[in-house]
Amino acid sequence: MDLKILPIENPKPLIANENDLVFGQQFTDRMLVMEYDSGRGWHSARIQPYGPFQLDPAAMVLHYSQEIFEGLKAFRRPDGKIAMFRPQDNVARFNRSARRMCMPEVDEKFFLDSLLELIRLEERWIPHNEGTSLYIRPTMIATEPMLGVRPANRYLCYIILSPVGAYYKGGIAPVKIWISDFYVRAAEGGTGEAKTGGNYAASLYAAKQAAENGYDQVLWLDAKEKRFVEEVGSMNMLFLYDGKIVTSPLHGTVLDGITRRSVLTLVKELGYEVEERALSVDEVMEGAKSGRLEEAFGAGTAVVISPVGSFCYKDTCVDLGDGKPGKLTMQLYNQLTAIQYGRQPDKHGWVTLL
Ligand SMILES: *Cc1c(COP(=O)(O)O)cnc(C)c1O
Numbered sequence: 001m002d003l004k005i006l007p008i009e010n011p012k013p014l015i016a017n018e019n020d021l022v023f024g025q026q027f028t029d030r031m032l033v034m035e036y037d038s039g040r041g042w043h044s045a046r047i048q049p050y051g052p053f054q055l056d057p058a059a060m061v062l063h064y065s066q067e068i069f070e071g072l073k074a075f076r077r078p079d080g081k082i083a084m085f086r087p088q089d090n091v092a093r094f095n096r097s098a099r100r101m102c103m104p105e106v107d108e109k110f111f112l113d114s115l116l117e118l119i120r121l122e123e124r125w126i127p128h129n130e131g132t133s134l135y136i137r138p139t140m141i142a143t144e145p146m147l148g149v150r151p152a153n154r155y156l157c158y159i160i161l162s163p164v165g166a167y168y169k170g171g172i173a174p175v176k177i178w179i180s181d182f183y184v185r186a187a188e189g190g191t192g193e194a195k196t197g198g199n200y201a202a203s204l205y206a207a208k209q210a211a212e213n214g215y216d217q218v219l220w221l222d223a224k225e226k227r228f229v230e231e232v233g234s235m236n237m238l239f240l241y242d243g244k245i246v247t248s249p250l251h252g253t254v255l256d257g258i259t260r261r262s263v264l265t266l267v268k269e270l271g272y273e274v275e276e277r278a279l280s281v282d283e284v285m286e287g288a289k290s291g292r293l294e295e296a297f298g299a300g301t302a303v304v305i306s307p308v309g310s311f312c313y314k315d316t317c318v319d320l321g322d323g324k325p326g327k328l329t330m331q332l333y334n335q336l337t338a339i340q341y342g343r344q345p346d347k348h349g350w351v352t353l354l
Helices: 060-064 089-098 108-119 196-210 256-267 281-290 327-340
Strands: 030-037 041-049 068-070 072-076 082-085 133-142 154-164 174-177 217-221 230-233 235-241 243-246 274-276 293-300 304-313 314-318 352-353
Touching: 030 108, 041 108, 060 133, 068 089, 082 108, 082 327, 089 108, 089 133, 089 256, 108 133, 108 154, 196 217, 217 304, 235 256, 235 281, 243 256, 256 274, 256 293, 256 304, 256 327, 281 293, 281 304, 281 314, 293 327, 304 327
Parallel strands: 174 217, 174 304, 243 274
Antiparallel strands: 030 041, 030 154, 068 133, 072 082, 072 133, 082 352, 133 154, 217 230, 230 235, 235 243, 235 293, 293 304, 304 314
């Protein structure tokens, strides 16, 4: 398949002050689009001006949520080079999500090459300051107009780009986490390990309640026993417990995060033992009180690393340590961002330079 590049007519002005960039609210001039019809496969790949799609009101995605997405970033380094972090892993996960949702897979090499081409064309949109980046959102939706529950025969796949400011403006700040003992995000056998829109729609109600009560994030427990901690909204959770790194295993309900994977590699190199095991909410609450749980943090592309300041479960809240980000948490944040921005050598082969 060829990639067509269509001209843009009115390039938008950049945001004058990079500190004013709000996550996910500004988009660049171009987007990548390709279409799929069963029988024909993927076709009509093109980079075209950013703008609205025409969608039939019966488009199946609008009724049955056959949708998947990804999230990754491109960074502008101090030497001017553009770097991406493990983009092959995102494309591979996009296809795993596609399989789970009965959607067509993309050709990984073509998709990644096209993505890199889009970023080259949109390079001026990549902000300069430390901590800023260009957020990349590949998406696939079922567009066939049909009322009836079955996999669609027609799809649209697109990639949009959004320049984003530093996540932590006033320094890295610990979050207050509410552990939900009622609502669940994903059950075994469900779609928790796919990055599909419905998972996030299903999480909104609990997240809204959490926000109304002054919490930053919901930590989900397993759906069966409501006993083991799994992950938060768009981050995997890792714990420094009894001197070891503990995180939920990937058994279908937890998203296989690329940041999680990278952190596990880094902590092993730092000499920590890693336990991918079910960690109970009692261990978390008791551990925070007794000090066996020294640190806890979320890991995901958008925030990189997010330290936890306190956990609240039922009627009890416990603070972790002195309420400041933990030492290992900060070390991992610094190490990951150093690899992304090129301050530390990329000895794992995680970085793709444009
Ligand atoms: C995207 C996401 C993550 C983090 O994955 P990364 O690849 O590290 O960005 C974790 N949990 C959920 C539910 C997610 O959607």
